[in-house]
Amino acid sequence: xxxxxxxxxxxxxxxxxxxxxxxxxxxxxxxxxxxxxxxxxxxxxxxxxxxxxxxxxxxxxxxxxxxxxxxxxxxxxxxxxxxxxxxxxxxxxxxxxxxxxxxxxxxxx
Numbered sequence: 484x485x486x487x488x489x490x491x492x493x494x495x496x497x498x499x500x501x502x503x504x505x506x507x508x509x510x511x512x513x514x515x516x517x518x519x520x521x522x523x524x525x526x527x528x529x530x531x532x533x534x535x536x537x538x539x540x541x542x543x544x545x546x547x548x549x550x551x552x553x554x555x556x557x558x559x560x561x562x563x564x565x566x567x568x569x570x571x572x573x574x575x576x577x578x579x580x581x582x583x584x585x586x587x588x589x590x591x592x
Contacts, residue, residue: 490561492527492553493542494518497569506544508562513569515576520551526571532556532564 495506499514507514520536527534533556540552555564 488557489554490557490564492523492555492565492568494520494523494550495542495544496565497523497572506542508565509569513566513573515569515572518572518576520553522572522575523553523568525575526568527553527555529571530567532558 493506495501496508497514497518498507499511499516501507501514520538524534524536535554536551537554538551539549541547541549542552555568557564
């Protein structure tokens with residue numbers, strides 16, 4: 484594939500703790516806490532997008548933090564892809580929180 488056929492996705496795009504100038508690209512209502520590159524991959528898989536992961540890549544503004552990046556097939560504008568991923572990522576995070584609360588309740592019994 485040509486490079487223009489792909490979009491590079493960084494976890495910082497979805498991090499609620501980051502400002503727009505630090506790299507967040509989604510509105511705060513779609514952002515999540517501590518997004519992991521594997522969670523983002525799971526969201527792109529659910530969207531049916533071809534993707535590949537590079538777990539050792541560092542975001543250009545903070546290259547010393549090896550947070551990983553995802554290369555995603557681009558069949559529409561990158562901003563639309565990011566917003567779709569953000570919506571699925573929020574659902575994944577909610578499911579994880581619900582599962583954690585369930586486990587905590589079971590542990591207390």
